[in-house]
Amino acid sequence: MEKLYASDIVKIIDLMAEVIIENEVYFCELDSAAGDGDFGMSLAKGFKILRSEWAGLSKEDTGLFLKDCGMIITENCGGASGPIWGSAFRSAGKYAEGKTEITLEEMSGLLQSAVDGIQKRGGAKLGDKTLLDALIPATESLKISAKEGEDILDAMKKSAREAVEGAEKTKLIVASKGRASYLGERSINMPDAGATAIGIIFTYIVNQFKR
C-alpha cells in the first residue's frame, strides 16, 4: 500500500475509538498504580461521544475530520486527557488540512504535528514518563521508513512495535509530570499509563486495519 485515503484515516480513528472504549477499565487500572485512576474513564468518555457524533463528521477532508475529532475530544475528555489528546488531533488536523490522501512521509509529518501539539500544551519531552515516550519513537520510526521507501502498512507495524517498546521503557523512569510525579522514586517499575495505552492502541490498529 502506498497511500492512505481519507476513508482509511476514518477507519483508523474508528479502530482507535473502539480499542479505547474496550480498554476503559484496564487503562484506569494502569493509571491507579501511580496516578489517580481516572485516565481510562476520561479518555473513553470523549471517544464515546466522538462515536455518537460520528455520522455528522465531515469525512472527505482528512484535516477537517481530525480537527473536528479534536474539538469533540477537547470538549468531552476529562482531566488532562482533553487538552493532551485534543491538541494532538487539532494539530494533526491542521497539518492535514485539505488532504484527501496521505503518503507515508505525510503520515510521519501528521504524527509529528500531534507530538508538537502535545508538547505545546503539556510542556513534556522525551523521557518525562508520559505518552510521548511511546509516541515519539513511533513517529521517528515512520520517518525512517519513509526515507527507506517502505510499504505504508509495514511501516505502521514497525511504528507500533516502537511504541510498545517505548512504553515498556517508561518503567525505568521516575515520573516528573502529572500526578505520578508525587510518587517520586516510588514510580519506578510502573509503566506510564498514557504510553502503554499508545502501544496498545497502535498495535490494535495495525492488527485490525483492512481497506
Added chain:
Amino acid sequence: MKKIINRPETVVDEMCKGIVLAHPELVLSEKYKIIKRKRLNKDKVSLISGGGSGHEPAHAGYVGTGMLDAAVCGDVFASPSTIQIYNAILETRSNRGTLLIIKNYSGDCMNFDAASEMAEDEDIVVEKVYVNDDVAVKDSLYTIGRRGVAGTVFVHKIAGAAAEKGMDLSQVKAVAEKTIANVRSIGFAFTSCTVPAKGTPIFTLEEDEMEFGVGIHGEPGIVREKIVPADELAEKMVERIVKDIPYQQGDEVALLINGLGASPVQELYLLNNSVSNAIAKRGIKIYKTFVGNYMTSIDMAGASVTLLRLDQELKELLDEPSDTPAIKIW
C-alpha cells in the same frame, strides 16, 4: 460500595442540581456544569475556580458574595474541560477582567490555561493564580510542583473580598498571590476514599495505619506509618508547616482544620485543640480559626491542617463579609 447514588455516571449532575436547589441564589448551567451567582456584578473582577468534583463543598460552596462568581465542576477527581472553563469565563464576563484560581495539578493547569487563551482571543482580560500549598510534596524544578489543597479556600476568601471591594484585576491577583505565598497545608488519611465510577477504595490501610501527607485525591503522601495520639499527630503536622516558612515570635495566622469527608466533627474539634496547643507553643498567635469539612476527598477519613500567615491587609480581607453556602462571615 455503599453510597447515596443512582448511577455513577450521573453523580456530578445530580449533585450540582442539589446544590442549586438548596441555594437558590446560585444557578446551574447544566451543559457545562458551571455553578454561578444568579446576580452578577459587571463592575467587579470576576473570580472563577473549579476542578474535579469530590471535594465538596469546594468549589461550588464558595460561590457567592465576597468569594467566587463561578465554580466549574469536572467529573470526580478529573479537571473540567477547556470548553467548560471557557464557557464559565464567558458567562461571568465583567468589565474589570477575570481571575482564575487554579489548584496546581497537570490537568487543571492545562485546561485552565487553554481556556484563558481562548478567552483572550475574545478580548477578555484573564489572569491566573496557581495554588500549591501542600508541603507533603517536594517542590523542585523537575516536577510539576506542590499540589493545591485546602489552602485554596483562603485564596477564594481573600481574593473574593478584594474583588468585592472593587480592587483592580492586578490588585486582586496580587493579594491572591500573597495568600498563596503565605499558606501551607498538610494532611493525613486513616482510610482511602472510593471514587463512585471505580466502586472500590483507591488504596488500603491497615486498622492501625495512616498515610501521612496524603493528597486530596488519595495520592500517596510522605510515609505510611502507625497511627499516633492526636497531640503527637498535631505536633508532626505543625512542625512540617512551620519549618516550611520561617515564622517569627508573635506572627499571626489563620488556622483551618479541614475534614477530608468521613472524620466526625467531634474529632476535628479535638484535633483543633491539639493543633492550637502546638501552634501556641511556638509563639505563634491564632487570629481566626475555621473547623469543618471545607476541601474533602469524598469519603476519606482524615484531616488536613492549613496555616495562613497574616499581615494587616490579609487580616482585613479575611474579616470582610462573605455569604456563600460554605462560608458565611458577617
